[in-house]
Amino acid sequence: MDSKSTIKGRGAQLNVPNKFFELSHDMRDDFLEFCHKEGEESDKNKTLYLEVFPKTIVNKVESPDIGMAYSMNAYQGCEHGCIYCYARNSHEFWGYSAGLDFERRIMVKKDAPKLLEALLKKKSWQAHPIVMSGNTDCYQPAEKQFEITRQCLEVFLKYKHPVAIITKNALILRDLDVLKELSKDNLIGVNVSITSLSEETRRVLEPRTATIKRRLETVKTLSDNGIPVNVMLAPIIPSINSHEILPLAKAASENGALGIAHTIVRLNGAIGEIFSDWIHKTMPDRAEKVLHQIESCHGGTLNDSRYGTRMCGEGKIAEQINNLVKLARQKYFKDKVMPKLNTPLHEQFKDGQLKLF
Template sequence: MSSKSSIKGRGAQINVPNKFFEMSHEMRDDFLEYCAKEGEEADKNKTRYLPIFPKTIVNKVKSPDVGMAYSMNMYQGCEHGCIYCYARNTHEFWGFSAGLDFERRILVKKDAPKLLEAFITRKNWHAYPIVMSGNTDCYQPAEKEFKITRQCLEVFLKYRHPVAIITKNALILRDLDILKELATHNLINVNISITSLSENTRRVLEPRTATIKKRLETVKTLSDNGIPVNVMLAPIIPSINSHEILPMAKAVSEAGALSIGHTIVRLNGAIGEIFTDWIQKTMPNRAEKVLHQIESCHGGSLNNSTYGSRMRGEGQIAKQINDLIHLAKLKYFKNKNMPKLNLELHEQYKDGQLKLF
C-alpha cells in the first residue's frame, strides 16, 4: 500500500467539477510546472471556516434505510477527509466541489444551539431521537474551536431530550461530563465508526481522523461510564478492510460496544471519480481489483441508489460480507443490546424546568 499522494493530509486528491455549474476550474500541468520552477506553492492546502446562517437545523430524514428519522449537522463539509464519504455530494449544493473543497471549505452553523432549542420547544413537537452527524462529523477538528456540538448537548440535557451521536473522533470524550448526565436519564447513545484495525489503512482512508487506538479507547471509556456504544464497521470495502470484519468485531466487543452495524461501500455521484483517482494513486497495484469488486456488489456499477439494497449490496462478495457480519454478531454480541432512548421526560421539561403537576 502506498501513501504517496500529491496532496498530503487529504483524502481526495482532486476537485471534481460541480454538477450544478456549467464551468469548472482545473489545475493545469503547465501551471504546476511553472510553480515548481519558481519555488511557489500551487496549492496552499489550507482549511477555511466559513460561517453560514440557516433558518433551521433539524432535518427530517426521508430515506427509509439509514436508521434515523431526524438529524442535524453543525458543520457542512468535513476535514476528516474520508475518501468514501457519502456526504461529499452535498457540498455541491453549497457551490463547492465534492473533492478537496469538501475537506477544506467547512461551513459553520454557529446558531445551531439556538435553532435546536427553538425546534424542540415547539408545542407540537413530541420527543424523538435526533441524530447529530447524520451527514458530517460533529466532532471534526472545527469543533475544537467552535464548541457548537457541546452547546447543543447542553440544550438536549436542559430539555431532557433524546439524542444520538455518530463520530469517529476521540474529541467526544471532552464532553464526557454532559454525556454521563444524559446517560443517567437514558437520553444518549453513541455510534463510533471504526473502519480498520490497521493504522496504515486508516491513514490513507481517513487521513485526519483519530487513530484506531484512540477510537478503541473512546469506546471503552464511554462504555465504562455507562454510555451505550454501537460501533459502525462502515463502510466495508472489498479487498481493503473486508478481511478485518471478525477481528474488528472482537476488538470493539472487548472494548465494551453493545452492538455493531455495517454498510458496503457505494460510490454515489461524484464520489466514484474521486475514489477512483485516489485508489489509483494510493493503491495502484490493487486499484482495478477493488473497483471491480465494488462494482460486483452493485450490479456492475460503483453505485446503487435503490433503497433496501444500496447499503448491503448484492452478489457473491456482498453475501460473504453480510454473512461475516451475521457471524460476528452471533459470536461477539449474542447477549448484548443497545437500550432504547427515553422519550418520556422531554414533555415535562419543555419550558426548561420540571413541571410539578
C-alpha cells in the same frame, strides 16, 4: 504512494467539477510546472471555516433504509477527509466541489444551539431521537475551536431530549461530563465508527481522524461510564477492510460496545471519480480489483441508489460480507443490546424545567 505527487493530509486528491455549475476550475500542468520553476505554491492546502446562517438545524430523514428519523449537522464539509464519505456530494449544494473543497471549506453553523432550542420548545414537537450527525462528523477538528456540538448537547440535557451521536473522533471524551448526565435518564447513544485495525489503512482512508487505538479507548471509556456504544463497521470495502470484520467485531466487544452495524461501500455521484482517482494513486497494484469488486456488489456499477440494496449490496461478495457480520454478532454480541432511548421524559421540559402543575 508517491508523497511528491499527492496532497498531504487529504483524502481526495482533486476537485471534481460541481454538477450544478456550467463552468469548472482546472489545475493545468503548465501552471503547475510554472509554480515549480518559480518555487511558488500552487495550492496552499489550508482549511477555511465559513460561517453560514441556516433557518433550521434539524432535518427529517425521508430515506426508508436509514436507521434514523431526524438528524442535525453543526458543520457541512468535514476535515477528516474520509475518501469514501457519502456526504461529499452534499457539498455541491453549497457551491463547492465534493473533492478537496469538502475537506477544506467547512461551513460552520454557530446558531445551531439556538435553532435546536427553539425547535425543542415548540408545543408541536414530539420527542424522537435526533442524530448528530447524519451527514458530517460533529466532532471533526472544527469542533475543538467552535464547541457547537457541546452547546447542543447542553440543550438536549436541558430539555431532557434523546440524542444519538455518530463520530470517529476521540474529541467526544471532552464532553464526557454532559454525556454522563444524559445517560442517567437514558437520553444518549453513541456510535463510534471504526473501519480498520490497521493504522496504515486508516491513514490513507481517513487521514485526519483519530487513531484506531484512540477510537477503541474511546469506546471503552464511554462504556465504562455507562454510556451505551455501538460500533459502526462502515463502510466495508472489498479487498481493503473486508477481511477485518471478525477481528474488528471482537475488538469492539472487548472494549465494551453493545453492538455493531455495517454498510457496504457505494460510490454515488462525484464520489466514484474521487475514489477511483485516489485508489489508483494510493493502491495502484489492486485498484482495478477493488473497483470491480465494489461494482459486483451493486449490479455492475459504482453508483447505487436503490433503496433496500444500496447499503447491504447484492451478489456473492456482498453475501459473504453480510454473512460474516451475522457471524460476528452471534459470536461477540449474543447477549448484548443497545437500549432504546427515553422519549416520554421530554414533554415535561418544554420550558427547560419540570412542570409540576
